[in-house]
Amino acid sequence: MKELFRKAARGDRTERPPVWMMRQAGRYLPEYRELREDYTFLEAISTPEIAAEISLQPFERFQPDGVVMYSDILTVLEPLDFAYHLESGVGPVVENPVDSPDDTYRERGDVREELWYVGELLERLSAELGSDAAVLGFAGGPFTLSAYACEGTPSRSFMAVRRLRAEYPEAFERLLQAFTDVLLEYVTYQVEAGADAIQLFDTYAGLLSPADYREFLLPLHQEILAAIDVPTIIFARNMSGNLELLADSGADVVALDWTVDVETARTELGDVAIQGNLDPALLYGNPETVRERTLEVVEAAGEAGHILNLGHGVDRNTPVENVAAFFEAAKTDA
Amino acid sequence: MKELFRKAARGDRTERPPVWMMRQAGRYLPEYRELREDYTFLEAISTPEIAAEISLQPFERFQPDGVVMYSDILTVLEPLDFAYHLESGVGPVVENPVDSPDDTYRERGDVREELWYVGELLERLSAELGSDAAVLGFAGGPFTLSAYACEGTPSRSFMAVRRLRAEYPEAFERLLQAFTDVLLEYVTYQVEAGADAIQLFDTYAGLLSPADYREFLLPLHQEILAAIDVPTIIFARNMSGNLELLADSGADVVALDWTVDVETARTELGDVAIQGNLDPALLYGNPETVRERTLEVVEAAGEAGHILNLGHGVDRNTPVENVAAFFEAAKTDA
Numbered sequence: 050m051k052e053l054f055r056k057a058a059r060g061d062r063t064e065r066p067p068v069w070m071m072r073q074a075g076r077y078l079p080e081y082r083e084l085r086e087d088y089t090f091l092e093a094i095s096t097p098e099i100a101a102e103i104s105l106q107p108f109e110r111f112q113p114d115g116v117v118m119y120s121d122i123l124t125v126l127e128p129l130d131f132a133y134h135l136e137s138g139v140g141p142v143v144e145n146p147v148d149s150p151d152d153t154y155r156e157r158g159d160v161r162e163e164l165w166y167v168g169e170l171l172e173r174l175s176a177e178l179g180s181d182a183a184v185l186g187f188a189g190g191p192f193t194l195s196a197y198a199c200e201g202t203p204s205r206s207f208m209a210v211r212r213l214r215a216e217y218p219e220a221f222e223r224l225l226q227a228f229t230d231v232l233l234e235y236v237t238y239q240v241e242a243g244a245d246a247i248q249l250f251d252t253y254a255g256l257l258s259p260a261d262y263r264e265f266l267l268p269l270h271q272e273i274l275a276a277i278d279v280p281t282i283i284f285a286r287n288m289s290g291n292l293e294l295l296a297d298s299g300a301d302v303v304a305l306d307w308t309v310d311v312e313t314a315r316t317e318l319g320d321v322a323i324q325g326n327l328d329p330a331l332l333y334g335n336p337e338t339v340r341e342r343t344l345e346v347v348e349a350a351g352e353a354g355h356i357l358n359l360g361h362g363v364d365r366n367t368p369v370e371n372v373a374a375f376f377e378a379a380k381t382d383a
Numbered sequence: 384m385k386e387l388f389r390k391a392a393r394g395d396r397t398e399r400p401p402v403w404m405m406r407q408a409g410r411y412l413p414e415y416r417e418l419r420e421d422y423t424f425l426e427a428i429s430t431p432e433i434a435a436e437i438s439l440q441p442f443e444r445f446q447p448d449g450v451v452m453y454s455d456i457l458t459v460l461e462p463l464d465f466a467y468h469l470e471s472g473v474g475p476v477v478e479n480p481v482d483s484p485d486d487t488y489r490e491r492g493d494v495r496e497e498l499w500y501v502g503e504l505l506e507r508l509s510a511e512l513g514s515d516a517a518v519l520g521f522a523g524g525p526f527t528l529s530a531y532a533c534e535g536t537p538s539r540s541f542m543a544v545r546r547l548r549a550e551y552p553e554a555f556e557r558l559l560q561a562f563t564d565v566l567l568e569y570v571t572y573q574v575e576a577g578a579d580a581i582q583l584f585d586t587y588a589g590l591l592s593p594a595d596y597r598e599f600l601l602p603l604h605q606e607i608l609a610a611i612d613v614p615t616i617i618f619a620r621n622m623s624g625n626l627e628l629l630a631d632s633g634a635d636v637v638a639l640d641w642t643v644d645v646e647t648a649r650t651e652l653g654d655v656a657i658q659g660n661l662d663p664a665l666l667y668g669n670p671e672t673v674r675e676r677t678l679e680v681v682e683a684a685g686e687a688g689h690i691l692n693l694g695h696g697v698d699r700n701t702p703v704e705n706v707a708a709f710f711e712a713a714k715t716d717a
Contacts (some may be wrong), residue, residue, distance in 0.1 A: 208664060371432040
């Protein structure tokens with residue numbers, strides 16, 4: 050299955066698409082909710098034994114072809130000395146957000162030391178899974194991390210970082226670069242620890258105008274992705290009209306959210322492999338509609354260079370039987 | 384100036400683009416903040432004398448070519464018996480959100496009676512402005528209204544309405560249609576009361592997959608826009624890869640958010656007029672950068688069928704001198 054994943058990421062034809070799900074280890078699973086009763090989110094992600102158990106829960110149920118580490122895109126706030134916690138009903142809260150242009154000068158801590166638990170988690174997953182599934186590492190992208198670091202809380206507009214770009218462009222670049230420097234170490238560490246592929250989640254990068262994205266962000270994506278010796282996937286939301294900015298990153302695979310028409314994407318992206326893109330909301334249907342819509346995505350994507358996934362993370366209240374139908378459609382009917 | 388607006392909306396060449404700003408009557412103006420100290424938001428929008436004064440505040444400062452009525456996209460919740468209020472730091476909160484599929488059967492109140500204050504506001508603005516500026520009415524679109532009605536609060540994902548679509552597609556269609564029926568009366572009322580153009584804000588429509596948008600929403604947009612006897616503008620966020628869905632609505636003008644490359648949009652939209660699309664975050668720069676970036680948009684849009692605007696509403700803390708620079712660039716340098 051690891052090999053199936055590699056082939057699709059290279060753009061090769063596969064008998065069926067390899068399949069995994071963003072946020073596949075999470076709230077929709079009763080065994081996850083039960084285990085999380087005993088640990089805060091930050092405790093769970095920073096205790097390798099627990100994080101490994103959580104990462105493997107969906108594998109035990111559904112045998113996806115990729116097992117994504119149970120972690121968070123915000124872990125890399127730590128080496129830049131941003132403190133954060135998860136607030137119920139709100140999401141991640143950064144306790145000391147950027148409060149002035151000078152606050153973007155950040156000392157960088159030792160990434161391997163501060164994020165040791167991520168390396169140990171990947172080692173465990175790699176040992177446990179062997180060739181049964183690809184172990185998937187990931188990292189937040191520099192814009193999305195900067196957005197949280199400036200805003201302090203989740204936001205629809207993330208205006209604080211966009212304001213920084215307009216008001217103090219040098220400070221904006223400095224912050225992006227600080228995160229990029231951390232990320233370069235972090236992704237290398239993940240590969241050494243056993244990640245078979247890495248997805249870069251610059252989820253909110255689509256809030257930049259295409260011109261700003263090209264000027265400020267694209268070179269950083271290129272730098273980070275070029276440093277990774279295993280297959281790479283890039284994901285950002287709301288890029289349907291600007292897919293070339295994702296393709297130009299140099300990622301092996303462009304992850305599409307559910308607002309992208311797959312056939313249009315194929316035309317625009319040429320030979321680059323794609324991942325996605327079933328609307329996660331459709332998993333609130335019933336097993337039969339899930340199966341139908343999943344097979345539509347598989348059909349539209351074609352037989353070469355497609356990793357089947359949702360267009361965004363699976364939602365927390367999704368019925369488990371619909372998740373099962375998604376995996377089953379991919380593995381037996383596609 | 385009213386004529387300038389009409390010409391651009393028709394797609395004709397104009398000496399300079401007509402200009403207005405989404406949310407141009409609002410928080411960034413000190414005189415607005417002062418006046419609002421005495422009234423809640425709902426009081427202010429439902430008292431025509433006050434709403435007219437607020438609508439005209441930016442006209443007195445900047446003489447935009449369009450004066451948008453001071454109102455809210457959610458007013459049309461009322462005729463379907465959804466109660467809502469504005470909560471500080473949160474945004475609009477619907478007090479009785481849709482709580483079951485059957486809750487989408489809604490009795491429709493008398494739109495003109497319940498929203499009398501919108502008609503009276505438009506009459507006042509029309510009398511006050513004569514031919515000095517186009518009076519702009521607007522309405523929320525059926526998906527965005529349904530999204531608020533289901534979710535109850537602002538949201539990044541508006542999962543409740545998307546879940547309804549997957550779980551109970553008939554109830555989803557029923558709710559969209561209920562809002563559409565209200566909107567058909569509402570836009571007709573606005574035109575009779577003096578609106579020179581109407582913008583349909585289906586801001587969150589881009590959360591639908593393109594296939595679902597085409598199936599469920601596009602026919603409703605077409606129905607609403609066809610009922611309007613003055614120039615029409617359609618706006619939705621995150622449609623950069625699906626602009627044809629906006630063009631197919633039949634609107635005279637497609638409003639572009641700031642994530643759309645204007646030259647690409649021109650190619651895709653052909654002769655349809657466009658509105659937009661300066662990134663509102665750039666108004667946190669300084670007057671010189673605002674002027675430069677504004678002129679870049681004007682240049683990229685070309686001389687025919689362009690209404691200059693931001694790509695989204697002006698942000699609440701935007702410096703007034705930068706707003707002034709935006710209007711000045713449009714009116715004297717473009």
